[in-house]
Amino acid sequence: MRLLAIDIGNTNITFGLFSAGKLARKFDLPTKSYNLRKLSSVLKEGSLVEACLVCSVAPLVTKILARDLRLLTAVKPYIIGKDIKVPIKNLYQRPGQVGQDRLVNAYAGLAFFQAPLVIIDFGTAITFDAVSKKGEYLGGLILPGLEISLEALSKRAALLPKIKLALPRELIGRDTAGSMLSGIIYGFASLSDGLSERIKQKIGLKAQVIGTGGNIRLMSKYCRAIDKVEQDLTLKGLKLIYDTIVEPHGQSPWHLSIPPVGRNPEQRPTAGSRGLRRRVK
Incomplete structure (x- = not known):
């Protein structure tokens, strides 16, 4: 089974192609400039999407x-x-x-890690x-992201330059750009640590903190509270939903849901009909 899992975010559309149960390819397209030509260019010739x-x-995208x-693969998503x-x-x-991405992450988290979770x-x-x-x-x-915060600084403060997000060289910045990067990276790392501890006080001090998302590799070395990193949690959550809901019902589960499987589900999908498939042109 070749499954295409797609996570449409505000900045990027992330595609994950699963083959034989594993994530075989991953690629991104900018959300705002998405078009059919770009999609066709990244779905390689001869790729099979089932x-x-x-x-x-x-929603519009x-x-x-x-x-x-449907035009490229004859598969209805x-x-x-x-x-x-x-x-x-x-x-x-x-x-x-x-947001559905948040629910997918929570569902995947329950399958891959021990609850409670942050x-x-x-x-x-x-x-x-x-x-x-x-x-x-x-x-x-919900908080503003790293890029949003960095952009807001340059837009709202006349003497602060527009700079790209990057790792700071040191905690105490020696110039304006360095000080901005240190503030963003170390600031959000400390914020993440503090909020994680506050949430754990509410749901259980033994709760695991899981880090994911497009900037997790940038932040993971600075966030002391994070126990596990899974950058592709949403994509793997979509794969899990396919395995536990879609395939057992023969790929026709419109408006379907089943009871939660909990963590580490042992139920494996049964063989279902594979539906239409066509080589990408």
């Missing part, structure tokens, strides 16, 4: 991408939240407000998500 799952925080995927409900108990006061996603925004020992999604926090 199923597709999409998790998105950009989702519609366009779903149309393009399953949209998380629309076609498939993430099987986790959601304790948000208004469950529909939670999941930090360093993306366009930085999100903290709390998962109880019972496997419930409790809620979380």
Whole structure:
């Protein structure tokens, strides 16, 4: 089975092609400049896509991408939240407000790690998500991301330059750019450590802190509270949803959900119909 898992974020669209159960390829496209030509160029000639799952925080791009995927692969993608409900108990006061990527991360976290969990996603925004020992999604926090914060400094302060995100050379900056980078990296690292400890006081001091997202490799060496790093948590969560929900039902689970599988699910998918498939042109 060749599964294409897609995570549509505000900055990038991340594609993960799974083959024989493993992540064989991963590539990104900028969300704002996405088009059919770019998608066609990254889906290599001769690639075979047999199923597709999409998790998105950009509804308009989702519609366009779903149309393009059907054109290129003859496979209709399953949209998380629309076609498939993430099987986790959601304790948000208004469950529909939670980003599907956050629920997918929580679901994957329960399968790969021991609950309770604090999941930090360093993306366009930085999100903290709390998962109880019972496997419930409790809620979380949302903060501006690293690039947003760096951009805000240069836009709102006349004497601060526009610079690219990078690792600081040292804690105490020796020039303006260095001071800005130190403030962003060390500042958000300390913020992450502090918030993680506060959340653990609420859900359990033995909670594991999991780091993920596009900037996790940049931040992991500075965040002391992070226990495990899984950069591809969302993609692997989509793969898990396919294995436990879609394939056992023969790839026709529209508006389907099943009870939560909990962590380390032993139930393996049964063989289902493979649906339409065509070589990418």
